[in-house]
Amino acid sequence: MTESPYLPTPQFARWRKAKSSAVTGILVACALAVIAPLFLVIYFLLEKGFSSLDWNFFTQLPKPTGEVGGGMANAIVGSVVLLAMATVFGVPFGIFGGIYLAEYGSDRANNWIRFAADVLNGVPSIVWGMVVYLLLVVPFKGFSAYAGGVALGLMMVPLVMRTTEEVLILVPQSYREAALALGVARWKMIVVIVVRTALKGIATGVIIALARIAGETAPLLFTALGNTFWSHNLKEPISALPLQIFAYGLSPYDDWHRQAWAGALVLMALIIVLNVTVRVLSRDRSKTD
Amino acid sequence: MPAPGSRGPDIAFKWVAMFAAAMIVVLIVMVGWELYYGSRLAIAKFGAGFLWSSEWDPVLERFGALPFIFGTLVSSLIALLIAVPLGVATALFLTELAPLKMRQPIIIAIEMLAAVPSVIFGLWGIFVLIPWLRDSLFVWLKRFLGFLPLFQGPIYGLSMLAAGIIIAIMILPIVTSISREILRSVPNLQREAAYALGATRWEVLKIAVLSYARRGLFGAAVLGLGRALGETMAVTMVIGNRPQISASLFAPGYTLASVVANEFTEATTDLYQSALFEIGLVLFAVAILVNAAAQVMLKSMSGSGPVKVN
């Protein structure tokens, strides 16, 4: 064997190796840097929020400006109400849209609809607030819980639609054929066989969407608006945890800052619970991964 | 064929499903139309000049979007400069280096980071990040890079740079997870080809993985940009909300989304509100274009397997 004319020198080989090790180190450092904010956020949520959590926080209304004490009871209830309304409004659209994509649509139409859904997902949430303001707040002459629910619901539609489509497609074709062969009408086949088989997956998709919108503030700013008392009428403004955190966080009062942290901790806990539920529900689906 | 008696419900069901799916496309058009409708007063009054006027004076009712466009672009750019290298590096770590047991916990942590609401990042920004930036990082930047106009002027804490950093944290999860999908779609044979030539690990990443995936990674960055442009609450809380164009990153700024969030309910006159609608229209148009571009890029890249977005 003739000696290679360019045979790499040992120094050069060492340099290549060192470069490779350095890059490895940098990649590890980057990964740590990416997850560090999560721990910093959680740490401060616990440190600043936990001590402020007391019975009053969950049961009392906000105190008038400047007064110490009070709680966010109305905001917690308001968030639950708004999420429920968003679900009622957004989920049917999402599920039926997903059914269309999985069961009826032609490839071309589906491509366009999926594309539109993915693009809608990227629309800044504040834009939804403005649009619903024009659609519901101006004509009905006032901010309302309805408007807030619709704004959040609209944000759920593309999310639920895409996840529904994904799980419906996973239902084996043979189930459909078996049902049709029994002389079942197509719509019944879809509802009784396809949707029922995929129900868990659809529910998971809905919870994912809920987790995504539970912390949304921007779409509520000019729809639900927020208030500091119990709402008894869905045609009136309603408070929500994110709105209250925003208002208190920007206020000049220490006691309100304290409560903002407590509210943030409760909101984060709610979102973590939703996410854990998703993990538990989708555990046996993850085999396909 | 279904039984004849069931044709009616069958057709009705199909139409309901079709209507729901069509809603998605209708929604995009409707949002655009509504925003245009809301901004017609401002469009009539200021015309195209709205986009490059830097005046924002609600009292004299003179409105221009330039400071907000500037603030949105600069804060998003800062965010991308931080988030894209970090996100791609983390994705590389996760797909190429990390031991299998380590991958899942990191992926879950990144998903959790994505789940933190904007308003919580804002709160954390005001009370944790901003004081730290003001007292250490900004002081340090000013001392060592103060010869650049970017790092001159008084330090308030609330600033364009703080907004950029917080947006970076918020878009990191999506940039990382899309990059990971892209890197996972690089065929193993490409890596083996490089290894078989005697490439070191870094050389394999460079010649086989990154170059193969570069278009998809660009798509991930564009998608990150789309998210960055529209971030609202956290930005509103840390950017300082001042409609000015300043060379210094320590100076407060304003973005399209944050001016709407901040001033919409205070907009007392029709023209003022209309100007804010036009700001929303600009934001919507840019977001749609950027997101559509990202989707097209990611789809054209994923020949070897679907790249799942969201």
Added chain:
Amino acid sequence: MKASPAQARTVEAGLPAEAEEVAFDIKNFSLWYGQRQALQDVTIRIPAKKVTAIIGPSGCGKSTFLRALNRMHELTPGTRLEGSLRHFGEDLYGPGVEAVAIRRRVGMVFQKSNPFPTMSIAENVLVGLRLNGVRDKRVLQSRLEESLHMAALWDEVKDVLNRPGTSLSGGQQQRLCIARSLAVQPETLLMDEPCSALDPLATAKIEELIQTLRERYTVVIVTHNMQQAARCSDRTAFFYLGRLIEFGNTRNIFTSPSNPQTEAYVSGRFG
């Protein structure tokens, strides 16, 4: 029928005792993927500047064996091995021996052609040299031409060197990958079923090329195609269930195998 390593050794001893240079000297080599043993106690001396074919039914460990020869198997997590593997006297797994250095000396061609899609034909050929720090334009140019000549591809691509490597036909791409491996001047070329994705015409070209490669390189080729092994190799090793059953001159293996399992396989009765 149970194969034993003792048998394999006997067979090897039966080879012509000419004083030939040995490329790979492998003794008592075993390899595990986690708990599963993929290779058992393989002892074999692969001659230099000859073509050695490795045959055997799917899952017999022939690809694993090949990938151990330039430590490519290390990319699969959880592998463990025992025994001694020497390449021209150098211990492949000795302390301080870098896989990177081994792989430059022991090149590899894969089942499916895998040119780098973002590089031109010329860049694909030269990428290994560039990694090794070669910057001299004259050296690069001459290595480019020489490698493409060696891979019998020069005449077909000399006018389109700047086109992407992936613009070539399947057979051309595989020859481009061979040129890419040859450019770093390895001593040995490992080929893992290089023709399994190619049509007969392209296969014939690669086989022809393998004949010329033996003048300068040691070639070890894994193939599931026994005609191919018979046509283009000097020596043939038959693997079965992770063991080396028989190793000898190709003609002997195909005409008068000494092991009944080998005979059953080459006559097409199983596998």
